[in-house]
Amino acid sequence: MKKNIPSVINAWCMYDWANSVHALVIVSSIFPVYFSATALSASGTPDVNFFGTQIKASVLFSYTVSISFLITALLVPVCTAIADFTGKKKRFMQFFCYTGAVSCMLLYFFTKETLISGVFLFGLSLIGWSGSIVFYDSYLPEIATEDRFDQYSARGFSLGYLGSVLLLLFNLSMILAPQFYGITQKSLPARISFFTVGLWWILFAQIPFYYLPSGKADKEKSGNWIFQGFKELRKVYGRLREQPYLAKFLSAFFIYTMGLRTVMYVATIFGATELKLPSQSLIITVLLIQLVGIAGSYTFAWLSGRIGNIYALMIGVAIWIGICTGAYYTTEAMEFYMIACTVGMVMGGIQSLSRSTYSKLIPENVTDTASYFSFYDVTEKLAIVIGTFIYGTVEYLTGSMRNSILALLVIFVIGLLLLYRIPSRKVYHFELDRNEN
Template identity: 30%
Template sequence: MAFNKEQWSWIFYDWANSGYGIIVTTAVLPIYFKGVAENSGVTAANATAYWGYANSFGTLLVAVLAPFLGALADYQGYKKRLLTGFASLGMVMTIGLALLPSNQWQWLLVIYVLSVLGYSGGNLFYDSFLTDVSDNRQMDRLSSVGYGFGYLGGVIAFLLFMVLEFTNGFGQLSSLGVARWGFALAAVWWLAFYLPFQRNVQQRHALNTTAAPLRQSWHRVWQTILHLRQHKYLAWFLVAYFCYIDGVDTIFTMATSIGLDIGVQSTTLILVLLVVQLVAFPFSILYGWLAGKTSTRTGILVAIVVYLVICLDALNLKTTTDFWILAVLVGTSQGGIQALSRSYFARLVPKDRSSEFFGFYNILGKFSAVLGPILVGVVTQMTGQSRIGAASLSILFVLGLLIFLTIPRTMVDKS
């Protein structure tokens, strides 16, 4: 089943903002911020704390606004305008990170939080556009290819940054200069690959615009919360999703600390990150194929079982080789479970209110990796073994699996 120009344009938005995700959020800005803050007299402990506060505030801000913004986007003509607005905010703030003087660590945090708002807000509308660019038969494959190309785009953008880093900007840049050019690269990458989306993707499912869309959006969100029983299985899926995606995100966020505990070198950890992204590219697409041959439900169940195996095998995690094996296993299913969860949810929601419901989906995505790190931390402290802490995440996957199994097979697969 070939994709048309509109669908490829949708796919490449995931490619577009992947440079921000890996260069800014994951690899460069955390280290750059600590260096800037400590050079300004901030202690290492305080710098880490301030970075954590900024991330928490940015996440909370997006999560609180998500349902309202989603409800507003469901009115005719609003979804694309909101995506453009938030994506533009993210791009401009990412350029701002590159232009800000290196002694302004407070403003660095402010600009970063605004860039997170643009990035995460844009993703909310991007996800909900899945119902506009595909029918139910195409959703699994399209969503999977989107995630796959997102991983591949992130790897390519990061490799371009690594060329800058290893050559010191071809002998012209300091370490701070390399980081700034990395932020500029992420912004330009985002803009260049967003342009096809802007030209070719259109909102097809929408509510008629009202005279007071802001007030009506708040009213609709409140009514949805009050009448969740009318969407019983959708609500249960969100609970299951929260459990297992919490486990998925926790494995990703805690992997570095666990790797360091067993003696994995920091340079090896960066290489592992790249390999996981590369493995995720074909396997995300493979999960879309699996869902087409069997069902979306089956694909999600397979991914949850793979993560259960990862958690239980963590009990044997002792060497760098063990860490590599588990990392590759994560890569095989990380994109697949996210892609199929998105397409499964997109089938359940009312098409003309998809952005509102994806707002609730976004909340749970943002608040995931809350229970998981606490669980890992408590078990690790009790046992003195981080590998046992990692294994404890199996509890979240078992809960997610059991709740997901309560949803009737026909809820999605019949479509």
């Protein structure tokens, strides 16, 4: 298809606008705070009776994230291979999108009495969100030329930040001034927020679902679609091993993402548990991160154009090392806010640049982009699984989140060393024999 069509590019970016409210409201701000408050026992201790086992709420939160992304990592490769074989990429994207959005809406019923079902719904929302992202990301090399990858990827992340901030502001107005909306029940504003996330996600997702191409099945292939899906996956895996920089990039991406995404999922819990910050301060901090993140996404896109993607990523990872060092010694609220602003500058920039860098490393002329991005997605999800598990386990064994931060610091140092092995270029260009397709 023709590439760089404005209507298609803008529609693709709108899925970031649609789904990013989940990352902000459910993962980073309102839900973690609500979860911590709801999980408090009658004696006021942060322990949860989960199927007869007493466990800290923060540890349960980390483990829920780990298990959810492990399930996604097992599902996505098969789904993407089948999607490439059958030409139903958009259908799979819709399925995961609606699964995540409906789960968010059902979190409206999450109370102390429905704690266990709430944990499962939270996990299901993560599966739906992360599953849809891999199909969304895989459209980038299909609809854009390589020289625009950084720009369009940054635009998507920036729209995601902006859209999620708008919804969070509305949700914050309910939480901070419930009387304005005639709300008297204390937990209702937060639960309404969860419902609005699902509604927002579904409504704005209709824009990319309308404009993005549906994909076409390969008429020359025949046989059982599940068997052919695995065959497709094996073929792409063989190509990945032959590419000079893909394997090196994925290994580095795996390590630094382990630290980056773990921080994203546990930062609010850290502020609430270790620093005892009030709920409103934590949510406003996350809001500040989103606003700074818009500038960060474009800054790293500009930086990659000047010095190349890999060097730009190395700068971002080096900043993360400084963030972990600062977080370990943080004791005051103001210090936490300063670190949060720094996180905002590098969080979206590294994510955006990682996506566009991988797109550049995919060989020219491939048609099975969903299968290629399944490896990227599985790498990311396994990194989240291991990162959050390490974080939760270190806290469980030592009783302190600060020791978990030290573990993340080591992870970022290793990621920086792995990135150093890859040459930094402004453009990567690889040809693939058309006959293979």
